[in-house]
Amino acid sequence: xxxxxxxxxxxxxxxxxxxxxxxxxxxxxxxxxxxxxxxxxxxxxxxxxxxxxxxxxxxxxxxxxxxxxxxxxxxxxxxxxxxxxxxxxxxxxxxxxxxxxxxxxxxxxxxxxxxxxxxxxxxxxxxxxxxxxxxxxxxxxxxxxxxxxxxxxxxxxxxxxxxxxxxxxxxxxxxxxxxxxxxxxxxxxxxxxxxxxxxxxxxxxxxxxxxxxxxxxxxxxxxxxxxxxxxxxxxxxxxxxxxxxxxxxxxxxxxxxxxxxxxxxxxxxxxxxxxxxxxxxxxxxxxxxxxxxxxxxxxxxxxxxxxxxxxxxxxxxxxxxxxxxxxxxxxxxxxxxxxxxxxxxxxxxxxxxxxxxxxxxxxxxxxxxxxxxxxxxxxxxxxxxxxxxxxxxxxxxxxxxxxxxxxxxxxxxxxxxx
Ligand code: SAH
Ligand code: SF4
Numbered sequence: 001x002x003x004x005x006x007x008x009x010x011x012x013x014x015x016x017x018x019x020x021x022x023x024x025x026x027x028x029x030x031x032x033x034x035x036x037x038x039x040x041x042x043x044x045x046x047x048x049x050x051x052x053x054x055x056x057x058x059x060x061x062x063x064x065x066x067x068x069x070x071x072x073x074x075x076x077x078x079x080x081x082x083x084x085x086x087x088x089x090x091x092x093x094x095x096x097x098x099x100x101x102x103x104x105x106x107x108x109x110x111x112x113x114x115x116x117x118x119x120x121x122x123x124x125x126x127x128x129x130x131x132x133x134x135x136x137x138x139x140x141x142x143x144x145x146x147x148x149x150x151x152x153x154x155x156x157x158x159x160x161x162x163x164x165x166x167x168x169x170x171x172x173x174x175x176x177x178x179x180x181x182x183x184x185x186x187x188x189x190x191x192x193x194x195x196x197x198x199x200x201x202x203x204x205x206x207x208x209x210x211x212x213x214x215x216x217x218x219x220x221x222x223x224x225x226x227x228x229x230x231x232x233x234x235x236x237x238x239x240x241x242x243x244x245x246x247x248x249x250x251x252x253x254x255x256x257x258x259x260x261x262x263x264x265x266x267x268x269x270x271x272x273x274x275x276x277x278x279x280x281x282x283x284x285x286x287x288x289x290x291x292x293x294x295x296x297x298x299x300x301x302x303x304x305x306x307x308x309x310x311x312x313x314x315x316x317x318x319x320x321x322x323x324x325x326x327x328x329x330x331x332x333x334x335x336x337x338x339x340x341x342x343x344x345x346x347x348x349x350x351x352x353x354x355x356x357x358x359x360x361x362x363x364x365x366x367x368x369x370x371x372x373x374x375x376x377x378x379x380x381x382x383x384x385x386x387x388x389x390x391x392x393x394x395x396x397x398x399x400x401x402x403x404x405x406x407x408x409x410x411x412x413x414x415x416x417x418x
Contacts, residue, residue, distance in 0.1 A: 025116060031094040031116075032092065033167055034164070035162070037062045037232075042054075043091070044057050060079055061076065061087070062233065063233070064076045065233070066227060066232070066233025066234050067233050068180060069170060069173055069174060070093070072088075073085075073091070073093070094163065095167055096115060096164055096171060097114040098112070098113060098171070099112040099114050100112040102384040102386070105383055106380055106383075108380045108384070108386050109125045109386075110386035113171070115160070115161075119140040121210070121211050122137060122391045124210065124381060125172055125203070131204045132202040132203045132204050133207055134205070134207070135207050135209050135210045136168045136206055136207070136208055136209075137160060137165075137391070138214040138217045138221050139213065139216070139217055140154075140158045140159075141154030144246055144280065146268075146278060147279075148278055148313060148350065148352050150390050151211045151389065151391050151392055154211075157212075159220055160212070162220045162221075162227070166224040166228060169234060173203060204240060206240065207241075208221060208242070209244045210391060214245060215248035215255060218254065225243075225261060238260045238261050239262065241262065243255060243259070243262070243263060244309065245264070245265060246281050247279065249285040249289050252293040252294070252296075252297060256298030256299050257298050262306075263294070263306050264307040265290065265306060267309065267326075268309065268317060269287075269317045269322075270329055271287075272287060278311075291332075291335065292333065295333045295335055300336050301336055302336045305336045306335060306337055307337075307338055307339075307340050308338070308339045309339075309340050310339055310341050311342045311344050312341055312342065312343050313352045313353070314344075316352060318359050318360070320362065323362075331370075338373040339372060339373065339374040340374075342377045343377070345387040345389050347389070347390050360376055
């Protein structure tokens with residue numbers, strides 16, 4: 001069943017070999033994570049259940065997968081005991097493998113993950129007082145090579161499957177201990193609210209701002225986010241999900257229409273010359289075209305503004321003139337906009353430096369003075385390379401042996417502390 005053919009995705013490195021929607025498993029079982037409920041029903045029917053049974057079982061299994069976070073068919077107590085091993089022989093409930101988990105001093109957590117065919121990628125969790133944001137990856141690496149971004153320097157690129165994308169959310173909830181508890185004897189029974197509670201809802205928001213350009217993996221990102229938003233499962237509101245794009249103009253309207261999440265746009269520069277240099281995709285889709293697509297973005301309004309991300313690069317894009325031009329452009333296109341100023345996060349070999357704090361402050365003030373919100377984003381998790389643009393799989397930075405040594409040392413420290 002698993003389609004192992006490779007396809008190409010658009011981008012600067014083309015064609016790029018990427019797996020299709022399901023990553024094949026050596027044992028032949030099909031991983032259900034990432035598949036829509038209807039596809040699960042079809043697979044159950046193909047495996048021999050009659051239409052009515054297939055529909056009922058698909059509904060039950062879906063609920064266990066996404067509402068309860070169960071990873072073992074044996075735990076699905078409302079499914080007949082004899083049926084559970086039948087399912088387990090044919091199907092599987094996967095999670096990305098965790099290669100390494102790190103904790104920043106500011107509470108940010110970063111996981112290095114691996115697909116079942118051995119590709120590594122990262123996810124980051126950023127806790128705040130009033131929310132918990134999971135930063136999800138859409139690709140292993142990125143084809144776009146923005147000059148200030150570490151991910152863009154990775155050689156290997158592959159699209160993540162819907163299962164690998166939604167799998168990050170499931171894994172985060174596993175790690176945060178956030179699945180509802182309780183026995184749930186039957187789906188149709190009224191659940192006992194005293195027993196059936198979740199622990200404080202740590203994960204409240206999702207941003208598609210990890211590795212990769214999500215709009216170059218549109219179908220898989222859409223499939224994954226549909227599962228995240230499904231009311232029978234994780235049930236996260238589209239208002240709590242933000243997709244960040246470097247400006248893949250032809251896919252932006254579809255993103256608004258078909259996915260409906262908040263949009264963030266990596267603008268980063270206000271002149272063609274500078275944006276061509278730092279975001280090379282600008283040569284394909286220029287600033288005017290990009291801002292027009294933002295003005296046309298379905299669902300954008302003053303209540304649901306588009307976020308413009310602007311990385312602060314010393315002596316590159318951070319002058320007073322640039323700030324004024326930014327304001328002019330946003331007003332010209334009448335955009336319901338807020339600006340996020342991101343101090344550049346350094347990485348080894350980067351060609352840029354971060355603007356001085358005074359410069360960032362002044363830039364922010366100018367934009368604010370013209371009635372557009374422009375907060376400076378506090379870098380999070382810099383000590384573990386988890387901040388924006390620092391993601392690049394450790395596989396390329398450290399040897400396996402070095403990681404093992406570090407893991408042993410960390411365990412020893414923990415043991416000594418405890
Ligand atoms: N590929 C998508 C989403 C991932 S990047 C995009 O480019 O929008 C998330 C944000 O971090 C983007 O705005 C990106 O431009 C920014 N970024 C990349 N490298 C950075 C760095 N070194 N310092 C600060 N921000 C960076
Ligand atoms: Fe890719 Fe975004 Fe990094 Fe650009 S900033 S290289 S689009 S991940």
